[in-house]
Amino acid sequence: MTLRIKTLGIVTVTLVALILVLIISNRQIVLGSFSDLEDEDIRRNVQRVEEALAAELNEIDISATDYALDDISPVTLVGLLNDQAFAETLDGKNKFADLIAGLNLNTFLVADADGRVLWGRGYDEDTQDLSPVPRGLLPHLTPDNPLLRHPNSETTLTGMVFIPEGPLLVASEHILSTLGEGAILGTVIMGRFLDDAEIQELSELTRLSLVIHRLDGSDIPEDFQDALSTVNDSEPVAVRTLEDDLVAGYTVLPDIQGEPVLMLRVDVPRAIMDKGRLSMLYLLISLVAVGVVMVALIIFLLDKLVLSRLSRLSGEVSGIQSASDLASRVSVTGRDELSNTSGAINFMLDGLEQAH
Known part of the structure; x- marks a missing residue:
C-alpha cells in the first residue's frame, strides 16, 4: 500500500x-432544544384552551350578572314568592325561551334567599322551547349547596358541575333588592353544557384539535390513564408523543368543588420538531x-x-x-x-x- x-x-x-x-453531540443538543420548545408550545396551547374555557364561564357569569342587576329580576323574584301561578306566566312568555336561546344556555333557574328553587327551566334546542331542568342537576339544588348560598353581596360562583347528562358550565349570581345593592333576595343560576358542539366551538376558537374525556368511567383510554398518573399541582400539564408527527398535552379539568372530573387533550402537529x-x-x-x-x-x-x-x-x-x-x-x-x-x-x- x-x-x-x-x-x-x-x-x-x-x-x-x-x-x-x-x-451525535449536535443531535442531542439541537433536537433536545427543539423538544423543549415543543413542550413549551404544547403547554401554552393547553393554557390557551383553559383560558378559552374560562372565557366561556365568564360569558355565562356576565349574562347572570346582567340579569341579576336588571330591574325585572327583583320583580320576577317577588312575583314567584307571592304567586305560584306566576311561574306559569313565565313559562308562557316567549321572552324567556328567547333569552335562554340567545345566551346559548341550557338551563336557567331562580331561587329565593333560603336556597329554594322557585323557577327553573332547561332549553330544548330541537324544539327551541323551554324544557325541564336537567334531572342530574337536581341533587345540586339543595339549600346548602354553594350554588344557592351567597354569604354576602360580593360573592359569585362559577365553575363546572358534573352531572349524568354531561359537564355543565354554571354561574351563580345573587339578586339584590335594589339595583346593584341592598339585601340579597335570591339567586339566579345559568348553565351551558360542555357538549360536542361547545367543544367544537372551543376548537375553532383556539384553532386546536381538542378531546375531552370523563374520568368517572372504566373506559378511560390508555394515553389518558398514563397522563393522569403524572399530572399534579406542580406539573399540571403532561406532554406525550402520540405519533411521529403528532404531540399531545393533557390536563385535568376540575368541577366547581375542585374535584377532577374531566381530562382535556390538545393535539398539535409536530411542526417544531419537524x-x-x-x-x-x-x-x-x-x-x-x-x-x-x-x-x-x-x-x-x-x-x-x-x-x-x-x-x-x-x-x-x-x-x-x-x-x-x-x-x-x-x-x-x-x-x-x-x-x-x-x-x-x-x-x-x-x-x-x-x-x-
Whole structure:
C-alpha cells in the first residue's frame, strides 16, 4: 500500500469519525432544544384552551350578572314568592325561551334567599322551547349547596358541575333588592353544557384539535390513564408523543368543588420538531460537504508539499542507483525536512564520489 493511499485512508477515517461525533453531540443538543420548545408550545396551547374555557364561564357569569342587576329580576323574584301561578306566566312568555336561546344556555333557574328553587327551566334546542331542568342537576339544588348560598353581596360562583347528562358550565349570581345593592333576595343560576358542539366551538376558537374525556368511567383510554398518573399541582400539564408527527398535552379539568372530573387533550402537529429534524438534516449535509472539501484540500496539500516531492526524490535516488552515477545529485527545493533530506543525500553522494 502506497503512502498516498495510507494518508488518504487515515485522513478520511479521522474526518468521518469527527463528523459522526459532531452529528451525535449536535443531535442531542439541537433536537433536545427543539423538544423543549415543543413542550413549551404544547403547554401554552393547553393554557390557551383553559383560558378559552374560562372565557366561556365568564360569558355565562356576565349574562347572570346582567340579569341579576336588571330591574325585572327583583320583580320576577317577588312575583314567584307571592304567586305560584306566576311561574306559569313565565313559562308562557316567549321572552324567556328567547333569552335562554340567545345566551346559548341550557338551563336557567331562580331561587329565593333560603336556597329554594322557585323557577327553573332547561332549553330544548330541537324544539327551541323551554324544557325541564336537567334531572342530574337536581341533587345540586339543595339549600346548602354553594350554588344557592351567597354569604354576602360580593360573592359569585362559577365553575363546572358534573352531572349524568354531561359537564355543565354554571354561574351563580345573587339578586339584590335594589339595583346593584341592598339585601340579597335570591339567586339566579345559568348553565351551558360542555357538549360536542361547545367543544367544537372551543376548537375553532383556539384553532386546536381538542378531546375531552370523563374520568368517572372504566373506559378511560390508555394515553389518558398514563397522563393522569403524572399530572399534579406542580406539573399540571403532561406532554406525550402520540405519533411521529403528532404531540399531545393533557390536563385535568376540575368541577366547581375542585374535584377532577374531566381530562382535556390538545393535539398539535409536530411542526417544531419537524423543523428540528430539518435543521439536523441541513447540518448533516453541511458537515459532509465540509468534510469532503477538507479531505480533498488536505490530500491536495499533502500531495503538493510532501508526497509528490517525496516521490520525485525517490525516483531521483533510484535513477542514480540504476546508472551507478555518483556524480549525479538529487534536486533540492525549499527549506524544510525534505530539502534537508535531499541535501543529506547529496552530501553522502559527495563522500562516495570522493572515496572512489
